[in-house]
Amino acid sequence: MENSREKVLRSGPAPAADEGPTAGRTPARPRGRPRSFDREAALEKAVLAFWERGYEATSVADLTQVMGIGAPSLYAAFGDKRSLFEEVVGVYTDRYGSFGARALAEEPTVRGAFQRMLREAADLYTAPGHPHGCLVIHAATNCTTPEVEESLRVRRNEDIAAFESRVGAGIAAGELPAGTDARALARYARAIIQGMSQQARDGASREELAALADMAMSIWPRVRADRVYAAGESSGDVR
Amino acid sequence: MENSREKVLRSGPAPAADEGPTAGRTPARPRGRPRSFDREAALEKAVLAFWERGYEATSVADLTQVMGIGAPSLYAAFGDKRSLFEEVVGVYTDRYGSFGARALAEEPTVRGAFQRMLREAADLYTAPGHPHGCLVIHAATNCTTPEVEESLRVRRNEDIAAFESRVGAGIAAGELPAGTDARALARYARAIIQGMSQQARDGASREELAALADMAMSIWPRVRADRVYAAGESSGDVR
DNA sequence: TTTTTTCTCTAGCACCCGCTATAAAATCCA
DNA sequence: TGGATTTTATAGCGGGTGCTAGAGAAAAAA
Secondary structure (H helix, E strand, O other): OOOOOOOOOOOOOHHHOOOOOOOOOOOOOOOOOOOOOOHHHHHHHHHHHHHHHOOOOOOHHHHHHHHOOOHHHHHHHHOOHHHHHHHHHHHHHHHOOOHHHHHHHHOOOHHHHHHHHHHHHHHHHOOOOOOOOOHHHHOOOOOOOHHHHHHHHHHHHHHHHHHHHHHHHHHHOOOOOOOOOHHHHHHHHHHHHHHHHHHHHOOOOHHHHHHHHHHHHOOOOOOHHHHHHOOOOOOOOOO | OOOOOOOOOOOOOHHHOOOOOOOOOOOOOOOOOOOOOOHHHHHHHHHHHHHHHOOOOOOHHHHHHHHOOOHHHHHHHHOOHHHHHHHHHHHHHHHOOOHHHHHHHHOOOHHHHHHHHHHHHHHHHOOOOOOOOOHHHHOOOOOOOHHHHHHHHHHHHHHHHHHHHHHHHHHHOOOOOOOOOHHHHHHHHHHHHHHHHHHHHOOOOHHHHHHHHHHHHOOOOOOHHHHHHOOOOOOOOOO
16 A cells, blocks of 8 residues: 555656557557646746755645646656655756766866856856756755755765866876865865855855856966866956 | 734843842842743754754744743743744854854954854864754755745845955955955855855765865965964965 | 732644545547 | 546545643742
8 A cells, every 4th residue: 555656657748659568550649548737847847846945845735836737646647745856856957957067077177177167057056047046955955854855965975076086087187286185176166066056046146156156266276288278268356 | 912922031040130120129030930941041952953954844843842841831932933043043143153253353364364264164064062054054945934034045145245344354454456356255255154064064074174165265365464364374285 | 828920731723734535537449 | 339547626634833722830929
């Protein structure tokens, strides 16, 4: 009687399946009454709601309202509130929260990677059309469900580890002095992002966050390689 | 019937009054049955509870348990949950959260002030005996009561303004270059503190936060005056 | 002692929470 | 058409929320 809702929770809208397990001619439309709402559109609404108010403060009644569906439909399509939130975190990460990983992977220099990351954070955290700040940083604070709070905490600490790994690669590549404290530099960059997210929630503008980011980057050691890839940036307002 | 609980909520424990308004010999002990608990001790317990779990996630049942009193006693002594929280924020600020203002007021140089502030933040945010991180930063996030969330937001933005004011004074005193962006530098320092608080909540150690703080201070411009007052500090791990 | 004042305890209010039983509606297959 | 299957809307469950009425208990005042 506990996990009687294991129905695979198929993801696409009903008439859009590609091919069924049986080799019939019909495009394998599901058997019963089709779903009357767009699952992905409803999920996107849930992303915005959780992003805005966090996990606990967003009630199921709030969710059914913004998603435009009834509670039984929500539970049939997404499981309980917690698994909906986990799916929301995945969608958020894919659609909004991956700018950091992309910068780390795509930029050829450590400095360029973090410079781009901070500037894109200033853009995303103050962009119109969605809540300000970062869902991963804020949506599960002060949470009475410890597992939910812990899941985002794990993600945040994984981010710091990824920062440290990239800094270490930069040291190995000779972009940073051999004595550089990769751990501290990773925590430093992460602190800047966390502070930017908080200040975005508190009303800071894109320009204010961009100035903050530039100032934070002025700590970064400059070596020859930076001149090649990052020639056009300003060096901050101090000094 | 709305505000029938305007009883002045006297603060001291019952038998400790100093002198009454009437010039009688007796030490002006209050009339009825004396309170059976120490109001300040109970308030300190409430500080720790709100600090740990935040405003919403701390229920009145939680409060009555850790404070060791019944709900009617709590409401008689502190008003409703929201006014108790406001009093808690005041106690927190006085007892724990004033290290920043003290550093700004007492240190002779801007650089010394922020250096001390960040180092003391690393200590406080990871100290044993109380929750990690900063109550003002975390206790009212994702709050369904907008006034509570707003009250701490105002405090945070006032802190940024105080930072900016101190930086401006440093510029005027010639400690910082005339072209320094005081607003951005204030937001930068505040972001470091917010990031340190978040990472303390996520499990960072005092040493990790101290290394983060030292790295953050390596951005700070050095001028002649710094040598006088802050001669013994390390200059960070990078470069 | 008696009265007055105040606090404490028990119990419970109205409301909101996450979640679901039930039955009607909408589709497919035979 | 007639099941079979799945989703939908209505309604409501048990439990937790902030908060309080009412009665009794402990002190000072008369």
